[in-house]
Amino acid sequence: EVQLVQSGVEVKKPGDSLKISCEGSGYSFNSYFIVWVRQMPGKGLEWVGTIYPGDSETTHSPSFQGQVTISADKSISTAYLQWSSLKASDTAVYYCARLLRFEKYSVSDWALDYWGQGTLVAVSS
């Protein structure tokens, strides 16, 4: 069974650093992109960035470029989303999701088929 299990709730202060995780199981973790998605309180879904664990190739949304770092450790089937200095506006639930390609070489024919349970990050002074 495919599962993505995320780390737990984080309560931080502005300026703190943070690294949250997403552990995959039940499939070949190295062979599927992982996508990070933000959901601010009461709001919709926003793409943060994407990583291919096999070679750690990473793409960030322009809105998040320079604000977060995405990484992966394929030896433990885990992807990470990291902040060096949190702001109150980073308060949100962050989801990881597996990107499933329906055509092997297509850059467009894909969807997010499995999602983690979400990690709530609360930043407040």
Add this chain to the structure above:
Amino acid sequence: DIQMTQSPSSLSASVGDRVTITCRASQTISNYLNWYQQRPGKAPKLLIYAASTLQTGVPSRFSGSGSGPDFTLTISSLQPEDFATYYCQQSYSSPITFGQGTRLEIK
């Protein structure tokens, strides 16, 4: 960036009703359009991919159609568990973008 616009933003309906949600892309995206359902406090769930293909395990009362810029998600006969928020998402090009969501509420 491709903007995705859903309508309506919210919708009230009754069990057994047929409902349709629309999603419009700011440019043509062929059929590279996915639909997700998000229940309160839960992660999104993939319902339909490539505009009209039902994800495994999703009930057949859900259907999708459309291509180019205009798409629809239809629920043929609402069940209590269908009251949730629905998002469209384009996979045509980067950056990945989602619609703002349609909240489906019980009348």
